[in-house]
Each structure stands twice: as C-alpha cells, then as structure tokens.
Amino acid sequence: MTVAVVGASMTKFGQRDAWVTGIMNALAGDIGVMPAYTERVDQTSSSGGAGIFEAWQSVASGASETTLLVGAEKMTHRSTAETTDVIASITHPEEYKHGVTLPSFAGLTARHYLERFDAPRDSLAKVAVKNHRNGVDNPHAQFQKEIDVETALESPIVADPLRLYDFCPITDGSAGIVFTTEERAQEITDDYAVVSGIAGATDTQVVHERDDPTVMGGVVESGARAYERAGIGPDDLDVAELHDMFTILEFLQMEGLDIADQGEAWQLVEEGYTEMDGELPVNTSGGLKSKGHPLGASGVAQGYEIYKQLVDEAGPRQVDAETGLACNVGGFGNCVITTIMEAR
Amino acid sequence: MTVAVVGASMTKFGQRDAWVTGIMNALAGDIGVMPAYTERVDQTSSSGGAGIFEAWQSVASGASETTLLVGAEKMTHRSTAETTDVIASITHPEEYKHGVTLPSFAGLTARHYLERFDAPRDSLAKVAVKNHRNGVDNPHAQFQKEIDVETALESPIVADPLRLYDFCPITDGSAGIVFTTEERAQEITDDYAVVSGIAGATDTQVVHERDDPTVMGGVVESGARAYERAGIGPDDLDVAELHDMFTILEFLQMEGLDIADQGEAWQLVEEGYTEMDGELPVNTSGGLKSKGHPLGASGVAQGYEIYKQLVDEAGPRQVDAETGLACNVGGFGNCVITTIMEAR
Numbered sequence A, B: 001m002t003v004a005v006v007g008a009s010m011t012k013f014g015q016r017d018a019w020v021t022g023i024m025n026a027l028a029g030d031i032g033v034m035p036a037y038t039e040r041v042d043q044t045s046s047s048g049g050a051g052i053f054e055a056w057q058s059v060a061s062g063a064s065e066t067t068l069l070v071g072a073e074k075m076t077h078r079s080t081a082e083t084t085d086v087i088a089s090i091t092h093p094e095e096y097k098h099g100v101t102l103p104s105f106a107g108l109t110a111r112h113y114l115e116r117f118d119a120p121r122d123s124l125a126k127v128a129v130k131n132h133r134n135g136v137d138n139p140h141a142q143f144q145k146e147i148d149v150e151t152a153l154e155s156p157i158v159a160d161p162l163r164l165y166d167f168c169p170i171t172d173g174s175a176g177i178v179f180t181t182e183e184r185a186q187e188i189t190d191d192y193a194v195v196s197g198i199a200g201a202t203d204t205q206v207v208h209e210r211d212d213p214t215v216m217g218g219v220v221e222s223g224a225r226a227y228e229r230a231g232i233g234p235d236d237l238d239v240a241e242l243h244d245m246f247t248i249l250e251f252l253q254m255e256g257l258d259i260a261d262q263g264e265a266w267q268l269v270e271e272g273y274t275e276m277d278g279e280l281p282v283n284t285s286g287g288l289k290s291k292g293h294p295l296g297a298s299g300v301a302q303g304y305e306i307y308k309q310l311v312d313e314a315g316p317r318q319v320d321a322e323t324g325l326a327c328n329v330g331g332f333g334n335c336v337i338t339t340i341m342e343a344r
Helices: A024-030 A047-060 A080-088 A102-116 A121-136 A149-154 A182-188 A217-230 A247-256 A265-270 A287-291 A295-310 B024-030 B047-060 B080-088 B102-116 B121-136 B149-154 B182-188 B217-230 B247-256 B265-271 B287-291 B295-310
Strands: A003-010 A066-073 A157-159 A173-181 A193-202 A239-241 A323-330 A335-343 B003-010 B066-073 B157-159 B173-181 B193-202 B239-241 B323-330 B335-343
Touching: A003 A047, A003 A182, A003 A295, A024 B193, A047 A066, A047 A173, A047 A193, A047 A295, A047 A323, A047 A335, A047 B047, A066 A295, A080 A102, A102 A121, A102 A157, A102 A247, A121 A149, A121 A247, A121 A265, A121 A287, A173 A182, A173 A295, A193 A217, A193 A295, A193 B024, A217 A247, A217 A323, A217 A335, A239 A295, A247 A265, A247 A323, A295 A323, A295 A335, B003 B047, B003 B182, B003 B295, B047 B066, B047 B173, B047 B193, B047 B295, B047 B323, B047 B335, B066 B295, B080 B102, B102 B121, B102 B157, B102 B247, B121 B149, B121 B247, B121 B265, B121 B287, B173 B182, B173 B295, B193 B217, B193 B295, B217 B247, B217 B323, B217 B335, B239 B295, B247 B265, B247 B323, B295 B323, B295 B335
Parallel strands: A239 A323, B239 B323
Antiparallel strands: A003 A173, A003 A193, A066 A173, A193 A335, A323 A335, B003 B173, B003 B193, B066 B173, B193 B335, B323 B335
C-alpha cells in the first residue's frame, strides 16, 4: 500500500508561553476523532522521524486509512543547564558518568574530522551561515537572522573547536503531518507526495565503541535501506533536510547518505553544492540550526519541509524538487530514521 | 502480508529484586541485533497490546521481516500507596482532582451493573475464584493459590461492592513475543500462529462523559474491527484472555466483545461457560487477577498465553483451541487493543 502525505502544518518555533498537557486519548476526543486509535512515540531527538515511520507503517499495513502525526516539545521553561542535563542523559550511563555530553561528543568528532580530512574550520561555520540564511525565508523559524562566518567563528566556545553558532538552540514548537493511502489522496487532492522509502536503524549507544567516529552507522544503514525501498540513489535527490543539531553532523550525514564521499562533504559545502541554488539544497527550512530544535517536533518539521517543497508550497524558499529526503537523528546517532518522499 | 507468531517467553510474575534500566538502543546492542531499528511503546496498562499492534504493523507493512516485542514493568519497589497514586494519574485531571481513582470507578461501575442487571454479588467473586484456580496451573503466575467464594466475599472492602479479591495485584514481570512473516515462519517451524485480526480504539478519558457506564466503547470498537479483519465472530473463539484488572471488567469485556449480550455475562459465568472445560475458557493463564499485572508486560503476556494455547504448549492448562482472542485495556477503557490469533 503506497502511503501519501496530504497535509502538514507547524507552529512558529521559538519561545512559547502557552502549553497544554494531556494524553493522546484525550487529544482524540478534543479534536473529535474518537474512537480513532492513538499512540505516543518517544525516541528523544528522533521522535518525529520515528513518528513518521510509525504513521507510515500504520497506513502501509492497513491498520489505518488516515493517520495524523503530531510532534511537540516545550523546552524553554527550563534553564539551559537543566535542559542540557536532561539531554545529556541520553548518553550511555558509562559515558555520562565521565561527564560526556552530546556537545562534547560533537566537539571531539569535529576536531577529529577537521584534522583527519584536512578540512578548514571555516567549512563548519559555513554550514551555520547557510542554514541561518535559509531560515530568513522561513516564517516558522526561531531565528530569521543572517549571520556571517566571522560572527560564527568569534562566538563563545562550547566544545572546542565548536562554538555557540555550531549548535542549535533550545526551542518550543509543534508540527503535524497527515498520512493516508494514495487511493484516498487522489480522491481529495491533486497535489500530494508519497513516502517512497523509509527505514530506521540503530548504532551503539556507547559512542566510543564505534569503529570510526566520523561514520554514523545508523545514518548509513537507514539511508541505504530507504534508497533501496524507493529505488533511487543520492543523485536523484532534489532537496534534503539533515539533522544539523551540531554543524559537524551535516557533514557526517551527507557522507553517511552517500551525498558526498567520506571526508569530502566539507568541500561540497565550500563549493556551494548545498546552497539554495546549488546542486542539492540542504536544510532549505533553515535546519535545526536556525529553525530551532524542539526535540519531539523536529523530525516532523523536517517532513513538513520536504512535503511543502514537493507540493510547491514552500514560498520564498521554494526549490525545484520532485524527490526529497529527511534524516532525523536520535542521541548522537543511536537511532536514525531516513525518509524519502516523492511528488505526485 | 500475513503476520505470524513463532515464539514467546515470559518470566515468573511476582516480586523481583533484580532489574535493569536502559534504552531500547542499548538493548539492541546487548542482544546482538544491531543495527535493527528499535522503538519504545508506552500506553499505560495497554502498552503490551499496543506493542503487539505495532509489531504487527511493522511486519505487515514490510518495514521489518522479524520483530521482537518485549514488555516489562517493575512495580513492587514502591509502596502500594505510591503505585496506586501513579496509576490514578491515568484518570482525567478533572476527575482525578475529585479524588476518583481507577478502583473507585470500578466500584461505581460494579454497583451499577449488579443493580441494573439484577446480578448477584457472588457472580463477581466467581470470576476471581475461576481465575485463581486457572493460575494454579500456570508456573509463571504470581499467585498459584486457589480461593473460594467465601474468601473473596469476606476480604477487605476496597471500593464497595468490590473487595480485595476483585482486584489484581501489584507485580514485577516481563514477557516477549517474536513476530515474523508467515513465509518466514514456514521456513523455521511447523507450529506457529498468525495474527488474523487486530485493532485498537479509544473511548473518552473522562469516564463520566460516557453514555452507558456498562459499555466499554473501546472494547466494542476494537473488537468489532478485529473480528471483521479476521473474518470471524465471537462464536468462533476457542479461548480468550480478558483484561480482568477488576473482576467487573471481565463481564464488561465479554459483553463488549459480543461473547455475551449486555447484562448477561454474569449468567454465563454462573453457568460455567468461561471455565477451563466450558464453551469458551476465559483467562486460562489465571488472568491479571492471579497471574499478576505488571502494566507494560500484561498485554504481551496475554499474547503469550493465546500463542501457547494455539501451538499446544500450554501444559496442564491446555485447552482445545484453534482461534484465540486477547483484549488489553488501558486506563479505565480509554484505549483498548483486541488481538485475534489463529493456529496454523
């Protein structure tokens, strides 16, 4: 059963005062869809991608004709220290007790990458600059503000060599996507997308057990399976949303998804390959970097962006796209979901 | 794609000192199945049934060829008061603030049922007596102990007219089931079962908004859809596991699943219809009542029992069964999953 995407919506990401709490069953009542079956998906920063995968399974298996996925997170009511500590608890207890957090893994990985592949420090800053520039045209982005390479390079150090502008912000936000069968989609709309390939994969939670710190195994595995299911390769992509929680992750995902060879993503970024007018625009939404990263909503918002690009509803950031990919990363690559959509 | 069950296992339910904590990704590493995709399902007391539904979707959609479902809960390390309070938080905040808990809903419902349908108080006690008797033959049951009607009727009042023996205990435990495609099942075993029908449905979280307190809407809806998918009716069932968190729920599920007409389940119980040697043995495992109710594991353990009955591995509690049903209830019927399996 081919699964179609027929609608998507999101709030403006940023700081929100209002919130609601509730359980899925109460939500079904509130929006008037009872006795529709509900469930809650929680997979830290890849919850949204996991939600897309489950929603896809629900329609593809025939369990449901139409599934509404909603991702949401409220983060800004806590202090940065508290939020960072909660997120750090995603790391393995053995590593956590040594004080290792996700940002410090990112710093170590970035240093290793830059040295090993002889990449200039500027190339990481250029990821941030690009994604901030893209975010200017996204009314839902937390920061609609351009930055330049100097600003990025002179911002405070967080985990050497990474600085403040190499990291995504703390964000409140919500996003939703409606999935249905392609048959039903054809009855209700002329413009829709289909999920042509999707897969998830895990990697070791203990990061230091990985053979090569520059290879994200979950990205490689989920990407390969998603390409296979869709019957396409990286050259067929027209647009991609990558999980740039840290700038270095955009390089690692480009390489894990075979968009670039190992150690060469930085060159593509330097050449403008991933710019809005480049060969493969990456993070047209502004990415997690400027759009913001409300954990449970981020993967859904990636799907939102790809869908909007495919149905030509991306407004001033519209690119010419028939095929798009979203890569959503949990923890430091512990669990990854790659989704490929195609326009119909 | 037809989904088969090819294996199941469970721990002895009861009080366990040892426990492990961890996230699904680490489990995939521990059992050597990385990079297999993992996810966590949480739906209070129906988590296990929700897990069966998701595992079914993962195989039926082609997302996975083989899926391992593990349900687990550790409860006895908290005091009864603490545990009861956590469980009570499943009720809607509007009802919770009035002090209503799941046991008090059960008491109110039981009183209403007995009066409206002119059912004797004994009939509820007989559910407990039957399920305790069945549990004697289940080495995994928390209580392998018979009780008589007098003991049940003289036990301390919890929520009038319900007494201690109308309630399931607080339990630690774990259960697992392996799902795969029927094609793969045929390659690896001669004895397997298939999930021929499965569905989930919600009901109002606010219990007092329901039209009729004796009708569990989620049971009716999920049951009707599961029967439809399996192409069978209640008369085709040979064995059933019902969610007897409170004795009164066994009546309400028998009626919601059309095993009995409304208001008449108590008569079938009185007549021995649901005994081991009756027309339709219900809760051959001992049910939640004597086997125990470790929330996240209970629905999986229901699936374990049905599978074991269908592949003739239920030992001293074996009944003659080709078709079985499990009904797993979340909250006070907020969310219900009904699963039908058939022997192959």
